[in-house]
Every structure is written in structure tokens, then in C-alpha cells.
Amino acid sequence: MTELKTDTITVNMGPQHPSTHGVFRLILTLDGETVIDVEPVVGYLHRNHEKIGELNNWIQNTPFTDRLDYISPMSNEFAYVLAVEKLAEIEPPERARYIRIIMVELNRIVNHMIVVGFLLNELGCFFTPMFYCIRWRELVMDLYEMTAGSRMMPNYFWIGGVAADLPPRFLPECKELVAALPGFIDELERLITDSEIVQMRCKNVGVLPPDVAVAYGCTGPLLRASGVPYDIRRAEPYSIYDRFDFDVVVGTVGDVYDRYLVRIEEMRQSVRIVEQALRDLPEGETATPKKRKFMPPEGDVYHRIEAPKGELGFYLVSDGSEQPYRYKIRAPSFVNLQALPYMCKGYKIADVVVNIGSIDITMGEVDR
Amino acid sequence: MTAQETFEALAARFPQFELEYVEGKDPAVLVKGENLLELAQHLKTEEGYDYCASVTGVDYEDRFEAVYHLYSTNKKGGPVILKVLAAREDPEVPSVVSIWPGANWQEREVWDLMGIRFTGHPDLRRILMWEGFEGHPLRKDFPGMKDEYTFSQPSGEQEHD
Amino acid sequence: MELVQRLLEFVDQIFVNLSFWASTQLANFLPEWAVTFLMMFATVLVLVFFGLGSIIWINVFERKVIGRFQDRYGPNRFGPFGLLQCVADMIKLLTKEDITPTKADRLIYNLAAVVPIIPTFLILAVIPFGRGMVAADLNVGFLYIVAVGSLGTIGIFMASWGSRNKYALISGLRTVAQMISYEIPMVLSVVGVLLLVGSLSMVSIVDAQAQWRLPFVVLQPLAFVIYFTAAVAEVNRAPFDLPEGESEIVAGYHIEYSGIKFAMFLLAEYINAFSVCAIAATIFLGGWQGPILPSWAWFFLKTYFLYVVLIWLRGTLPRVRIDQLLEFAWKTLVPLALANLMITALVAKLVPHNSLVGAVAFLAMNVVVIVGIAVVKYPRWRKERRQVVLVPRSASSEASGP
Numbered sequence: 001m002t003e004l005k006t007d008t009i010t011v012n013m014g015p016q017h018p019s020t021h022g023v024f025r026l027i028l029t030l031d032g033e034t035v036i037d038v039e040p041v042v043g044y045l046h047r048n049h050e051k052i053g054e055l056n057n058w059i060q061n062t063p064f065t066d067r068l069d070y071i072s073p074m075s076n077e078f079a080y081v082l083a084v085e086k087l088a089e090i091e092p093p094e095r096a097r098y099i100r101i102i103m104v105e106l107n108r109i110v111n112h113m114i115v116v117g118f119l120l121n122e123l124g125c126f127f128t129p130m131f132y133c134i135r136w137r138e139l140v141m142d143l144y145e146m147t148a149g150s151r152m153m154p155n156y157f158w159i160g161g162v163a164a165d166l167p168p169r170f171l172p173e174c175k176e177l178v179a180a181l182p183g184f185i186d187e188l189e190r191l192i193t194d195s196e197i198v199q200m201r202c203k204n205v206g207v208l209p210p211d212v213a214v215a216y217g218c219t220g221p222l223l224r225a226s227g228v229p230y231d232i233r234r235a236e237p238y239s240i241y242d243r244f245d246f247d248v249v250v251g252t253v254g255d256v257y258d259r260y261l262v263r264i265e266e267m268r269q270s271v272r273i274v275e276q277a278l279r280d281l282p283e284g285e286t287a288t289p290k291k292r293k294f295m296p297p298e299g300d301v302y303h304r305i306e307a308p309k310g311e312l313g314f315y316l317v318s319d320g321s322e323q324p325y326r327y328k329i330r331a332p333s334f335v336n337l338q339a340l341p342y343m344c345k346g347y348k349i350a351d352v353v354v355n356i357g358s359i360d361i362t363m364g365e366v367d368r
Numbered sequence: 369m370t371a372q373e374t375f376e377a378l379a380a381r382f383p384q385f386e387l388e389y390v391e392g393k394d395p396a397v398l399v400k401g402e403n404l405l406e407l408a409q410h411l412k413t414e415e416g417y418d419y420c421a422s423v424t425g426v427d428y429e430d431r432f433e434a435v436y437h438l439y440s441t442n443k444k445g446g447p448v449i450l451k452v453l454a455a456r457e458d459p460e461v462p463s464v465v466s467i468w469p470g471a472n473w474q475e476r477e478v479w480d481l482m483g484i485r486f487t488g489h490p491d492l493r494r495i496l497m498w499e500g501f502e503g504h505p506l507r508k509d510f511p512g513m514k515d516e517y518t519f520s521q522p523s524g525e526q527e528h529d
Numbered sequence: 530m531e532l533v534q535r536l537l538e539f540v541d542q543i544f545v546n547l548s549f550w551a552s553t554q555l556a557n558f559l560p561e562w563a564v565t566f567l568m569m570f571a572t573v574l575v576l577v578f579f580g581l582g583s584i585i586w587i588n589v590f591e592r593k594v595i596g597r598f599q600d601r602y603g604p605n606r607f608g609p610f611g612l613l614q615c616v617a618d619m620i621k622l623l624t625k626e627d628i629t630p631t632k633a634d635r636l637i638y639n640l641a642a643v644v645p646i647i648p649t650f651l652i653l654a655v656i657p658f659g660r661g662m663v664a665a666d667l668n669v670g671f672l673y674i675v676a677v678g679s680l681g682t683i684g685i686f687m688a689s690w691g692s693r694n695k696y697a698l699i700s701g702l703r704t705v706a707q708m709i710s711y712e713i714p715m716v717l718s719v720v721g722v723l724l725l726v727g728s729l730s731m732v733s734i735v736d737a738q739a740q741w742r743l744p745f746v747v748l749q750p751l752a753f754v755i756y757f758t759a760a761v762a763e764v765n766r767a768p769f770d771l772p773e774g775e776s777e778i779v780a781g782y783h784i785e786y787s788g789i790k791f792a793m794f795l796l797a798e799y800i801n802a803f804s805v806c807a808i809a810a811t812i813f814l815g816g817w818q819g820p821i822l823p824s825w826a827w828f829f830l831k832t833y834f835l836y837v838v839l840i841w842l843r844g845t846l847p848r849v850r851i852d853q854l855l856e857f858a859w860k861t862l863v864p865l866a867l868a869n870l871m872i873t874a875l876v877a878k879l880v881p882h883n884s885l886v887g888a889v890a891f892l893a894m895n896v897v898v899i900v901g902i903a904v905v906k907y908p909r910w911r912k913e914r915r916q917v918v919l920v921p922r923s924a925s926s927e928a929s930g931p
Contacts, residue, residue, distance in 0.1 A: 217470025
């Protein structure tokens, strides 16, 4: 049978699109419904964060990092504060360390909930799982507002501790939330994991083999779903993560379904960590005394954490003055996004959107 | 293995590269631009540093610097940090995309914002700024305060389907 | 007691009596043909206004029910319990700017806005809304429904082609494939029922269920499930709403429409969903039959019950992909429908009609088929369950530690 001469069409999933997680453009080359090539175009949300960071003080940069990955702001602040503390050799008090871990792990739960909710939104579920997830996010946001004063840009961490101690209402409410969360995660899983349509849409879609994942520099749940057990909290423990008992969740096949399962299980592990932190929370002060002008010694440092999206690293160069000389952010979404063309080739258009949802990108981080 | 031991092993292996040891909180290995690819290939295939976490460009007064942070997914130990110096005028550094494909967009970003050209990169064009933008924003001589900067939009028409 | 019965019957036949009274009044001063013509015209008007009027109710109903599935109220600001929300929406849509893309094919683009509505209203003509309340009792009722209902596909394709937009084009291709594929199981599953009835007329289908004293869903549950699934695909509702797959191709075939033309598409979709539920209620659930309440009340109850099931599906299930959709239609639904047809024909020959024995036989046969499918598929489903691997602290401390 002779081959029919077909033409490819170029479709622009443009910056304005309900499913591209922000302003993000994809140039798809299609043959019918099959994707031949995907070219992501980023930069629509570029705010030149790094240059502004060089004009701010060291202390002013802490709330500024909230704006990077606006879904998990506590993790961004955590990474920056840890990097500066490594540079200046400051040790925060024990209570502050435990509080930080609680906040960051709650943030991880929130982030994964939002990712799962939006992934199902892209699958076509019309917001229903998203509303369930957002309802629980609201409870965590209440905790943030109670402690830090603001829901989304909390500005809570200080170089040398945290800004304020936990209010008396925090502990009972947090314990209640942590006790109820496993039930909710089970409910979510019951709704989604065994659903045949979800399995049809997600299994063997966007498969990323482990060596390709490592070569592209992917980290976070994307890498672990492909089968590489690399978790920075375990590989290079920072803060007090070596005191907590949690498992690293690894997938088997590396498709969208595995990434979804890995995130659900990571939520459970985060709940374990928060429970342990709440149990072991010591008394004490919450910040080392602050100096008016913070001038760390000269030198450069790179510190990375396991943010909910992957490896978030800060490379800071100091020349001894009040402002950073170089303030570079290694954003996980930016590097993970490079794997998208590999994951999409040969699949259908509907799978492109699902793949983007499973990589979990936030344009604030990609473009900075 | 500490960073000192790693450096000594590398220096013993490649005496012709004249590697230097940079002290600091994160000790690094200073390597010349022309030797970068071979050293990187050795690190990836023989030492097992298969994960290039970050490619950064720094703008000092007398030079440009490209900093590479390399990790291993299955070895213990901290990162291997490579620093490459480049000239102040027309800085050029060989591209490591052939060794770690994950450095692709990061090198494009360094070219876009800092102006360090990576030779051998398959597709070196601007990634965060728009096409037609002139200048490299993160350089120290690029104005940072809004009174000093004049905005110029690329002109012309482009038809999109 | 007798007074209550007479009252119930009066309420039941209220519309029929109304039209009879109107025609006798008109016969006083108009010739025969004029009266007939005017009554037909009035029936058509009543149907059209019923369709348009029920939009006001259906839209809000759907949004409130889906809101409840999502743990929130639906619209509740405008009017008591948000009931006037649709009026607000219509006013908004009527006052929007009517945009036509420059390079669009004007004739087809503008015509495509009205074409999907027409078959929707045409279908309503043969559905019995109550005892004696059918606009046109065609003796090829069901065939008419199938034939006219498939005209909607042309409208959608005209819309997607005339928009001259790649997203709309992709959606149009998907629509045609989907709607053609799902016509077949839809029709085949009902043929089993038609075998039992012996006639295509919708009124006689309802009468046959009266004779069996059982709704056909008991005799043909498999056919009901197949018909309902195929009908959901025919009216482009979730989980089969690829043509307007919001998250990928951003509203698909009506991407370039705004204002009242967009409202026309929305109207067509809602009334289509309503008609499909009405047909399913008529054929499988017994139509307007039921104790105590007036017949048209039962009809609406059953239809809205099925409509709530549609909304439930929309809120819960994600969308299928186009190749999975077509695979499902051709490889699963069509063989099942054919198998159902053959076994129904066999059992119908062997078993006496209108008897309890026959009903039990049909039910048993269907149960056997369904259980057989479950037994075949369950072990494979069980085997394919996937788990993630948990690496505890002790194991990983040798693998990758500081």
C-alpha cells in the first residue's frame, strides 16, 4: 500500500490557555492527532528576579523568594535562608528548626494536593478533585495565616530562625489537621487511583526512562517516579532531616500514573514527618538575635533543598557587603521542563497537556 | 571523599590540565576552558557524576566565570564544583550539552542573561528575554534602576496562525 | 376517594383537555382545515417554548447539582436559590459583541450557529410527555429520532470548519468520528427492545411496558447501559466531551463564537441532553407510567433522574482520549450490543410474551452476560494494580548518603 502524502500542521498552544499552568507557550507540530515535535517557549513571566535580588539586601531577599514558586512559598524561603546561613555560619535555635520543618512539610502536602487536583482538571474531571484538594489547602492556609500573618506570601523565615513563635492555637489545630489528613488522602486515592478512565489516560503515557531523566537533570517526584531513588533529604541531609523517619517513594515505570502515585505517597510521608516534628517540638527561642546590618563574609555557596517540585538550589556570591553579588536560583521546574519534548513525542495532543500537568511546573519558577 | 581528595585525584589523573584548587565553603576545581570537555567526560563516565545540577554565570570585574555543580545519583560525597574562567570581552566557554543534556536550557539562560557564549551548543538563542532584545541584563554594567533604563520594543510585524 | 381519583385524573389530563377545549372553541368560527392547522402550529409553539423555557431551569439545576458534587453551593445570588441565574446569563450573552473572524467562511459560520438547534427540537416531537400527550405519534418514531438526531453532527462540523481555526478543526474531526461511531451501539441496543415491542412507535413502546407490567430496564439492563453510554457520547457530555475538551483545545468547535451564537450552541447541548434522557426514560423506564402522580409528572421525574446521573458522570469522570474513545465504541460497545441483540432474539422466540416467566428469563440472561464479563475482566484488573516502592531509611543509607 502506498503511503499517503500527509502534511503536518503547527498548532500554537499559546500563552493564554487554560491548561498550560500559567503563561507558557508550546509550539506543537502535529500529524493528525499525533505529536511530532514540541517546542516550549518560556519567558512570558520573566521578571528578572535575579537582578532585583542583587539590588536588595540579604534580608530583603527573603520575602522576595516567596514570589518564585508561589504555590509553595515556604520552601523557597527555606532554601534561601539555609544558603545564607551556610554562608554566614549561623545556627538557628532548635525550636526554630522544628518549626521550619513543620511549615515546609505542610507546604509539600499543599503543593502535591494542588498538583493532583490540577492534573485531574487537565484530564477533564471538571474541577471536582480540585475542589476537594483546595478545601484542605484552605485549612493549611489558615495555619499559615495564624502564624505568619499571610496566606500565600508568608514571609516567615528569618536568617537565623523564624519570625514569630507559634500562636497557642496552632498546635491543637495542626494536630487535628494531621490526624485528619491520612483519611482525606485515602479518600482522594479511592476516588482517583482505581478509576478506569484515569488509568487509561495515565498509564504508559509520557514514559521517562531513568537514565534519560538523570541526563536531563530532572529531580523531585519526576525523577523518583522513573525509578531513581534520589531524594536530597536522604542523599545530602540538610537542616534536621536526618532525625526523622520517613521513606523515599520510588516509582517503577516512569509514566504519568507513577508520578501521580509517587505524589500521593509522598503526601503520606510528609504527614509522618509533621507528626514526628510536632511530637518532638522543643521549647526555646525562635531566632538568633538579628543584627541591623547583615553582612556575611566573602565567598560563594550553593545550597539545595528538596522542594516539592524538585531540587531548588541557591548559588550566592557575597563580596562582604549588604547586598548579594550574585544571586542565582536553580529552579526545578525550569530544568524539569526540558524533558517535556522527549515525553511528548509520538503521543496524542491530549497527552501533552497531561504531561505538563504531571511534571508540575510553576511559571514563577521557570521564568523567575 | 572530601573535596580536597577529589581534587587531588583529578590533578593526579590530569596533570597536563593544570587544575587549581579554589578554597572556600564550597571548594571548587578551577579548570581552563579548553580542557573542560575532557574533564567533564571523565567525571561523567568514570567517576559517575551523571547529574549536572546547575550551570551559573558570574560577572566579576576582571573576568566572567561559569560554575558547574555536578552530583552523583549513586555515590556518596558532596558535589564536584567546576569553575571555568572566560575573558571579559566576548566570553566563550565550551558547551557541555553533549555530556549532560540537562545543561541545555541552563546554558541558554546564561547566554541570554549574562552573555557568555557556549561554543558547540546546538541551539544558542535567548530563552527568557524576547527575540530582538539587545544586551545582557544580568551584567553589572546593564542598568538596574528604572531611571537609567530605556525600554525599546522590537518593531515589525509577524503573522501568527 | 372517588373525588381524589377524579381530581388526579383531571390534573393528569389537563393539557389534553386544554387543547381539546381550544380546538372546539376555534371550530366555532373557523373551517376544519384552519383549526387543524392552527392546532398543529400551537403544538409546535408549545414544544419550542417548552424547550426554551426549560433551559432556564436546566442550566441552573445542572450548575447547582454539580456544585453540590464539588462541595460548594451552585449559583445562589441571583433570584431565590439562584433560580434566575440563567436569565442573567442570557442577558449577558445577548449583549455581547458578535464577532466573526476575518477569514472565516461567513455563510457556513453563521449558519452553523442555528443548525444544531433544529434537530434538537425535532426530536421532541415524538416523545410522549404524558398519557395522550405526544405531538406527533409517528409509527416510525424511533427511526425518526435516530435519523434526525444525527443531523446535529453536520452542524458541529460546519461550525468547526467555518471558524477557520486549528483548534476548531481538530475538534470537528474528533466530533465526526465520535458521533458516527456511537450511533451504532445506540441504535443496536434499542433494537432489542423493539423486538419485544414489535413496533417503532414511541407510544407503543410505552404501551408494551404497560402490558409487561415491568419497565424494559428490568428485561434489558445491558441494553440500557449500552444505550445510555452511547447517548452520553452522542450529546458530547463528559466523559466523552472531547469536541469541546476544555483543557486541551479550549472549547473546540465553538471557540470562535460569542454572544447569542454561543448561547445557541449551549442551548442545543442542554436540550439534547434532556431529549436523550427523555428517550431513555420512555424506552427503558416506562415513560409516563406510575401510580398516583399525574403522568407528565412521572415523565419529568424519570427524565430528571437520568439527567442527574448525567451530571454525576460529568462531575466525577475524567475525559477519555480520542483513540480510546473510538476503540471503546468499536471494540466494546458494538460487539456487546450485537451479542445482546442475538441473545434477546433467541430468548424472545423461546419465551411467552407479557408474562413473568419471560421477564425472569430475560433478566437471568442479562445477569449471566454481565457476570461473565466481570469474571473475565476482574482477575486482569487485579493483576494490573500498580504500587510504588518505599525505600526506608536503613536501605537507602548505603545507597546514597552524605
